[in-house]
Amino acid sequence: MIAASAGTKPDRADVVIVGAGVGGALASLVLARAGLRVVCLEQGGWTRPEDHPHASPDWEWQRATRWSTAPNVRRLPQDYPVDSSDELTLMWNGVGGSTTVYTATWPRFRPSDFRKGTEHGLQPDWPFAYEDLAPWYERHDQLAGVSGLLGDRAMPERGPFQTRPLPPGSLGRVVSRGFERLGWHWWPMPCAIIAEEYDGRLVCNNCGACQSGCPRGSLNDVSLTIWPKAIAAGAELRPYSRVERIETDERDRASGAVYVDRLTGIRSMQEADIVIVAANGVGTPRLLLLSESNRFPRGLANSSDQVGRNLMHHGLAIVEAWTQERTDPHQGVISATFISEEFAESDPARGFVNGFTMHIVRLNGAGFQANGSHSGNVAPWGAAHHAWFREHFGYGFGMLLVGDDLPIAENRVTLSETATDSNGIRAPKISYKLDPNDRRMMDFAIDRAKDLAAAVDAFDVKVNDFTQPGLGYAPPAWHLLGTCRMGSDPAQSVVNPWGQSWDVSNLFIMDGSVLPTGSAVNPTSTIGALTLRAATHLRDRFGDVRGG
Amino acid sequence: MSNDAIEPTFADRARELQALADVLLPGDGHFPPASAVGAHGLLSERLRERLGGDAVNSVVVALETAAGTSLAALDGEGRIAAVRRFAENQPELFAAVRSTLYFSYYQAPLVVDAVRALGIAYNDAPQPHGYLMDPFDPTPGKDAPSLPRGSYIPTAAVTRLPTLPPATHPTRSEQ
Numbered sequence: 001m002i003a004a005s006a007g008t009k010p011d012r013a014d015v016v017i018v019g020a021g022v023g024g025a026l027a028s029l030v031l032a033r034a035g036l037r038v039v040c041l042e043q044g045g046w047t048r049p050e051d052h053p054h055a056s057p058d059w060e061w062q063r064a065t066r067w068s069t070a071p072n073v074r075r076l077p078q079d080y081p082v083d084s085s086d087e088l089t090l091m092w093n094g095v096g097g098s099t100t101v102y103t104a105t106w107p108r109f110r111p112s113d114f115r116k117g118t119e120h121g122l123q124p125d126w127p128f129a130y131e132d133l134a135p136w137y138e139r140h141d142q143l144a145g146v147s148g149l150l151g152d153r154a155m156p157e158r159g160p161f162q163t164r165p166l167p168p169g170s171l172g173r174v175v176s177r178g179f180e181r182l183g184w185h186w187w188p189m190p191c192a193i194i195a196e197e198y199d200g201r202l203v204c205n206n207c208g209a210c211q212s213g214c215p216r217g218s219l220n221d222v223s224l225t226i227w228p229k230a231i232a233a234g235a236e237l238r239p240y241s242r243v244e245r246i247e248t249d250e251r252d253r254a255s256g257a258v259y260v261d262r263l264t265g266i267r268s269m270q271e272a273d274i275v276i277v278a279a280n281g282v283g284t285p286r287l288l289l290l291s292e293s294n295r296f297p298r299g300l301a302n303s304s305d306q307v308g309r310n311l312m313h314h315g316l317a318i319v320e321a322w323t324q325e326r327t328d329p330h331q332g333v334i335s336a337t338f339i340s341e342e343f344a345e346s347d348p349a350r351g352f353v354n355g356f357t358m359h360i361v362r363l364n365g366a367g368f369q370a371n372g373s374h375s376g377n378v379a380p381w382g383a384a385h386h387a388w389f390r391e392h393f394g395y396g397f398g399m400l401l402v403g404d405d406l407p408i409a410e411n412r413v414t415l416s417e418t419a420t421d422s423n424g425i426r427a428p429k430i431s432y433k434l435d436p437n438d439r440r441m442m443d444f445a446i447d448r449a450k451d452l453a454a455a456v457d458a459f460d461v462k463v464n465d466f467t468q469p470g471l472g473y474a475p476p477a478w479h480l481l482g483t484c485r486m487g488s489d490p491a492q493s494v495v496n497p498w499g500q501s502w503d504v505s506n507l508f509i510m511d512g513s514v515l516p517t518g519s520a521v522n523p524t525s526t527i528g529a530l531t532l533r534a535a536t537h538l539r540d541r542f543g544d545v546r547g548g
Numbered sequence: 549m550s551n552d553a554i555e556p557t558f559a560d561r562a563r564e565l566q567a568l569a570d571v572l573l574p575g576d577g578h579f580p581p582a583s584a585v586g587a588h589g590l591l592s593e594r595l596r597e598r599l600g601g602d603a604v605n606s607v608v609v610a611l612e613t614a615a616g617t618s619l620a621a622l623d624g625e626g627r628i629a630a631v632r633r634f635a636e637n638q639p640e641l642f643a644a645v646r647s648t649l650y651f652s653y654y655q656a657p658l659v660v661d662a663v664r665a666l667g668i669a670y671n672d673a674p675q676p677h678g679y680l681m682d683p684f685d686p687t688p689g690k691d692a693p694s695l696p697r698g699s700y701i702p703t704a705a706v707t708r709l710p711t712l713p714p715a716t717h718p719t720r721s722e723q
Contacts, residue, residue, distance in 0.1 A: 057672055057673055058651075059674060061655065111703040111706070115703060118706050118707065118708065121708075122712075129703045130703055131703060149692060153697065153699060154700055155698075164686070165686075180694065185698035188684065195683070195684065204678075207679065215675060328668065328669070332679065342697075346709060350713075366654040366660075367653070381571070382574065386575070386579045390666065436714070440713070
């Protein structure tokens, strides 16, 4: 740890943004294009294309270690530890945020996801409807570049995709026959990865290593797709800048962000008229809780006591199957085959509310597959190893089961009593248990995945329900949602429908923490759409918000 | 091992790791054994990276405890039995060794060649070449469903479910 020096005071900004992931990038783009002075503080640095492990023979080892998606595995200086035995929290800390290493899976939420309070009351209604967000989905897609196919009857009509779908390959043809045999919905998975030229970016060449990012820029890593545009518009991105608290003034308005330059140890106060926190569903509540003061003893923007609560990740299980037909699951975008939304809507006859989606996914390379891929089907050691490898390598596929988990008040982010980051700032502590409703849902989902495995005549099936001896359900937690949720009632939510704090009128949140519900699909498409909507609203009313 | 046991030399440790690697991945008529492609060398380096500077010694001690002697001194069946005991006695350490060895083995150029020789297009690394795949074919029944299925509930049609499932978590936020 570098000791922080005496403070400095950079020039005042119109807007300071904490976090350079999808929320910070899109907010910077919108506000900088309006001519505002935008400064974005990011605790990590840039990732150059050549930094990725894709061209190195040890790419799988790197993926398991320094390119792990889990900060508690990587333990890099820009990371902060996550104090939890309930899950393995996943994120990337650096310019681009977690879009640096995600799968860019790009489905949209469903209309009923915005009306769960009406539907069953175990989740809140959103303060607006799907139709209000739909135009912002379109704008986000135009920036991200999305591959897909129109005509999906499981979703509302939508605007055009930017490119055709990515190749489903032999895997797709094998699995589609199983779906057809069962009579279930299936459709090409929308992905923010381009299958045709778009926006000057290279077309995906199906290398299959998306989970270590994309050095080609085919995948919507916002450090490559959005940040260059935001910087060209005048936004200032300040990497290696770790924010330790948001300050407030005598009017209970945010006055700026105190941060430590991780390279020099110099502590500075970036003053601004507007503060936007976009540090993800763990980092944002952590920062608000760290910003407690005499005036805000429970943490900033937390009069509702909802900051950090209602953490959602999605219920998760993975079932893998191996067939007699070649699937070559090391080739092609890992998540770009199909999605089935056959079970996405609630049906109480199943014994649970909400629904799940099934994603057909690939399995990475030979080392990863020998080590059990996503399901833990580890190749035996000894004389049987090579026969197992011949039977399995090139013949498998995965069924990723993603369930809409309920927001539980005690599933939450607090501050750790013991762990700190490399600057001595308290780490987040996470408590997360799967609700019995969601356990029933995931068990049902696993049975349906077994149905699909049987429908393709699989000779081997492995289930990973992420239950561990002594720990219970302890999943990898990729989607960090709900911990500063938006709503219409200041007593039950942290921000209003525009991402604006109920308590601190010039403080905004633009990341996954504002989602009232998580749907049963990957959230980045929705987080970006929400950010564009909120940032544009802020832009159009900037004078009023600045004036308080 | 007892306190008065003779500390294994560095050469001993190398031989033990080599023997362990070849018990885990012995090779067959097509695939080479692990040590023949140098995977045991990467194993030692990566065990240190993963588990700390004393990791190799910990593995050697665990092996010799399971074997009752040096693993390398045993015959083939004896080595297999000893490694099985190692896996039972220290499952977490064994799992770390096995996964590290598998990653190390499958990156070896000769092993990559052996995978390719199975008739599978498999690159040394994902980039720069990637994989050539047929582009998406939208013809119904090809890469798209022959009969589109699926439905959703429009916003205005979302109503209260007629029944709810059994009670859920008691600390759920009230909404």
